Amino acid sequence: MQAGARRGPQEPGAGRHRLPGRRSIAGEAVNVVAQRAGTPPLSRVLVSGTIPPLADPYYRRPETGAALSSGVSPGQTVVLTHGEETPAAPAAQGGTGKTQLAAEFAHALRSAQAVAVLVWVTATSREAVLTGFAQAASAVGAAEPDAGAEAAADRFAAWLAHTARPWALIVDDLGDLGDLEGLWPVPGSSVSSGGNGSGPDPGTGRVVITTRLPPDAFSTASHADAASLRIVPVSGFSRREALSYLDSRLNDYPDQRIEALDLGKDLDGLPLGLAQAAAVMTVKGLGCREYRALLAERRGHMSGVRAEGVSAEILATWSLAAECAHELAPAGLAWPTLALAAMLEPHGIPGGVLTSPAACGYIAGRPGAATLADQAMVRAAIANLARAGLISIDSASQVRTVRMHPSVRAAVRAWLPAADLPHVVHAAADALVQAWPETGGAELDQALRDCVAALRRAGGGPDTLWQPEAHPLLFRSGASLEAGGLAGRAIAYWQSMVTASTGRLGPGHASTAAAKDKLGAAYESAGRSGEAITAFAGVLADSERDRGPGHPDTITARARLAHAYASAGRPAEAVAIYERAAADAGRQLGAGHAVTLSARASLADAYQAAGRGEDALSAYRLLVADAERFLGPGHPATLAARAGLAALHLDGGRPGDAIEAYRRVLADTETRYGRDHLDVIAARADLASALRRSGKLKDAIAAYERVLADRERIQGPEHPDTITARANLAFAYRGADMLREAIPVYEHTLADRERVQGPDHADTRTARSNLAAAYQQAGRLGDAIEAYQRVLADSERMLGPGDPETLAARCSLAAACYADGRLMEVITMLRHALADSERYLGPDHPMTATLRENLDNATST
Template sequence: MVEQQSGTPQLPIVLSGTVPPLAEYYYPRPETGPDLAATMAPGQTVVLVHGEETEAAAAQGGTGKTQLAVQFAHAVWQGRTAEVLVWVTGSSAESVTSGFALAATTVDGSNPGESADDAAARFLAWLTRTRRPWALVIDDVIDLADLGALWSVLPSSGSGSAGRVLITSRLPAASFEGKDVSVIAVPGLSRREALAYLSSRLTDHPDQRIEALDLAEELDRLPLVLAQATAVISARRQSCREYRGLFAERRKHMPAIPGASAPVLAAWSIAVECAHELPPAGLAWPTLVLAAMMDYHGVPGAVLTSPAACSYVTGRPSTAGGADQTAVRGAISNLAAAGLVSIDPGSAVRTVSMHASVAAAVRAWLPQTDLEHVVLSAADALLQTWPETDGGPQLEQALRDCTTALQSGDGALLWKTEAHPLLFRTGLSLENSGLFRAAITYWQSLLSTSTRLLGPGHANSVVARDRLAAAYEAAGLFTEATAVFQAALADRERNQGPEHADTIAARAQLAHAYVSAGRADDAVALYERAVADAERVCGPGHPVTLGARASLAQAYATAGKTSDAISAYDRVLGDSERALGSGHPTTLSARASLAGAYLASGRAKDAIAQLQRALADRERMRGGDHPDTIAARASLASAYRAAGKLKDAIAAYQRVLADRERIEGADHPDTIAARANLAYAYRSAGRLREAIPHYERTLVDRERVQGRDHRDTLIARSNLAACYQQARRLTDAVPQYERALKDSERMLGPGDIETLTTRCNLASAYYTAGRLSDVVVVLQRALTDCERYLGPDHQMTQTVRENLDAATQI
């Protein structure tokens, strides 16, 4: 099933994450597989664990737990028995946090600058308050601690929750004692199920099924092993009797591997042999080895067809041309035909996956002499595939998971001469994904390893230290960040000199940390030094100088030095235009920043002139339909509105809405936001008759696309109520305010500023409608909440107190 990216239009049932496909020959298991879609009730949490009836070790798995979870997810999707479906890989704390953060963005919108940890917490809070039916699947939990705060919000029967949670794990059932969950042990297939499965798969000729039940018993009736055996029998046109003979012989000579049972190993080796024989012959084993070095939950298809991967598989230098990629894809298809991997053609993120026991067997079987070649080839393949910019949360997580799995094999191989660049790309991905706590731990480990192996002055150690400081800063640990940045600056001044480019960059990094810590004056002094040094060493139009001066301008603005900020932005714009041209991204960004500084200082006319020029440049360089051009027009419309030029603002907003609808569709979040902005412009101009239909349409669209419990829906309802009130349509305004207050209290809590504001707005509507007794009741509650949550001296508390005093004297 294809994942839904954040920010894309949402379907009637909202999907977050990537649900794997059902196995091609999935058997529904009427005797040993619970019908979870039919039996799980709202408020229930079910955990699927390994059954005890099989020879296979619990840590190996193979009884079909994940496929039961996949069947449940597909049933929910197809039956529309939930409005929200979330699939999360539970193999690490990082992957759980990332999955929860993606879900928060999908169901509750994105908050700019929010960390993944905060987004994950927001998703868990959403689970506790939403009335929408939802289903959460967490597959392959390895450590219960990785689920974090989920345990405190798990639904329970009788709680009134609309949610269902399904967890799969290879942990023993005893691990879940004390948790409010229903544990179901999943065994191998029953004798009847195993025979039915073999009979349904082996249909070439009747004799093919002779001794089928005996074979099923020898394979421990494990779905994983039965699938591999039937795949081989079909591919080789054998019978169960013939396979039994080969299996018995192979089992006698298979060496033991920890965590894998004898039936699994014997069937695995036969399947590998079969796949390797299929044309293009000789490519299946290296393809399987390469994939097994990475995350068994799924490797992006592009990784396995990259130049490095093609070179490893084919044994010759490759540019990943058509012939080599076709050969590798053929090898992957052969592995799938032999039951060794699964292919999800609908997902570019988790395209090729395998069972954990298959990956473990490959790693154990691989000769030590071959390990370095495959590890470095996999590292190169991942790096070649990794997008230079953000590839989206799910692709980033998949690539990080693959890197983690690669390091678990023999991470020392990635430090043969110095750190492989993949290690730095992985850390940057953690930062860019908002996983700041994980990033700090990662950079600490990388810095420690680099210092131990290469020394503190090596370039790898220096970069790792800089990234650690940046991660501290992003996490809000400003004391730690500035301490590391100060040490880095001192080292560079001592070792490279005060005017070296790296020293200038270190000075700017420390200044940035000062800004983040609220030390704007200290930042200004450092940035002024950095700008002077950069201009002297690199020249006024050099990117280093332009970046330093732009940062100085921002520091001026933060310090309240608006005039200095405008001068600095103006200088950046001039230097950038001369050095790079008017259409360069740096120039366009400088122009937008200058316009923002003009607006902040009240110079709306100057801001509008810059934004008009920016729009003209965007249209000339990229065309009228480019997203950046539409965004530039929206910025100009906002400036018109701020300057009171409402006629111009309305015309610009109308054009933005029309463009959004035509290019992105009526249900795209950007289109809905454009309609809300147009409604606000109409309302600001007093054109309420035109504003109200747009506010009404915005609310309908928000509810349909994002759901009743989305924060944007709450805001849309409050805006509509305010417009109704302004139009004196009080019979319409009051019910909307009352609904908004009820939703805000439930979603955000009574002390949230949004809830307090909505309560006061309801009181205002009651007052306008002449319902004075209701006014007093609502304001009394508002005052109590303001005093409790904001304090008696807060400005809002004082205003509510004054309004209540006035209302009681009427």
């Protein structure tokens, strides 16, 4: 019943597959990347994911830097692994600078515009890989934004293998090869850049992977082409590089660098240790000789501390850095800030988490009573940690703002007293809940889920977030899985939550009921309707038993069960349950309650789905009247109800009533929000669509022109909604047989799609197909055939020969060739399409039947 911002009608596809016939058939430039001779820089680089910033100052490594900027050739995968293990540099510790080298490579590609698409994926888990790939798939148009993450990730992997656009993918900190199972990036293209399948083009993609896995894990695996895979071990700085690095950092006084070479040797050239040492010396004005003495003393003092995978050298440099930060004003806040950050994800904590009220209250020692002054002090404490080399801050990113090396995190956790752990864990959990927005986007949600996973691993036992009952973070994290299209993982998560809550809190606890409800919703989202109905029926039975049939929770549970039946295509059963839910809600909560109105709207939709059009119409009319009476004409629920009634009129063949209702929605929406609100523009687009469908093309065109002008003025000419509005106007022109006006608008739309969304985006293919159809309608068959050929080539390259979109594209091309009298080519195309359809979709698929009929008509002509 909520009326959110809508995008309005989407541009239609070409939509004609039958042949005519007798039966009707982030960062700054750091280096110059070598490009292939004759390849000009690309005009823009599409970036997906958050590229970490380079260290400030950043030191380029002439001897140990892996030469990625010039050494990763198109068609090649480079894996940066840990160099030779030493006591100061165990492989599990890392700290040799692999991520920074990958970041330098990414920033250089972006600065030189040497690729069209640049993707950074932080590979902390399989879930993180799926989310990163899905986000990239949406960005390049390989999958729709609302596609499930698993399916979208598959689409992106296929896009990498087939696109002719130059791209680069960086997979950072891959901890398990299984996280890339089925998604291993193929840096070469399986088709030529012309898209005609004439041969492979190995020069499309570059892949860089950083990992602490041993090189043998890659050399013995079967997931990659050995010819394109290069393992590059990364050790610490060489002695000359370490000396040069310290020389560049230490310039307060001439003697500050005395024994710099020895300090580099003490720390085995580890960039992590040297950065912390240089930071402390800079802040405190120490020289290398003085620092070496402190380092030796601190190593002895820390000899009894053990942190898994962290060397004694890093334990000592971390300790000195923490002590330094703790002494900086505001004194005493560095340690609790460090402890809180160490509970979270080292690859990036969203900025809002550490400055949330819960975090500030914990750090300042005033839980539940933090002030703005406390927040200012916390920001200063975070800056002090960065000054001391303990964290890095990316002020340009709200998603992964604060980073802490995993070795620093491990050292902090090892030093934290066990008695303090529950307090910092709960403070971190509260901070995550407060910082987690309802609609933050897939990348932010993943960063926050990474923080949750890190927190649960650090929690000192599985019960910490279940004391005294389930922490809200457990539910917020699970909800984000479903919102992110991670259906399989959402189901597994809620199954584990049901088990955990039942065991810890009991089967009748509210948290257990909530987890069962979430499990049902996850089943429904995944299309597992039978299991969803079973789960919701169980929730309803529990609620009736524990709370009674008239309790609001019971009414809600009944409505959810009805929705599951409706989603399963069982409208008659849905109607019966919705009728009970609406009656109970009206009796217990009142006719104007939001739950009652929502149940009645769902009941009206269920009537329509069950073929009970008159009941649906009556239900919507009563709903609109009651919503206006109780909430007012401009309330979002009233506007949504009136829009539902308008759609019902339109689908029921009552265009006059539909148009009148849409005009009322537009007027009420404009009164509530003002003429420039996006909901007003969307309401006008709905009216335009109704006018067009009713045959009132002159009025529809005027409305579409107004929608386009408003979107250009408010959202800008390159916003996707603006481009869609332009496509809708072109479609209306074409419907009115105003082809002279339609074709330039279609051409403009295609140019916008290619420039803004890229040539491989699904919307770009749709735009080209629409333009081809307009050319064909105008009798420009040569232009139509050329455009359809490009659509077919792109569809086949991106989606494969058996995808319904590819088959439809081949059929559209055949129709244009048929109109041009090229019958033999038509027959060849249709035989090809029919064979593909039978192979991929099956002999009984509707598309196969259509193609078979088209071929019969063509051969009998």
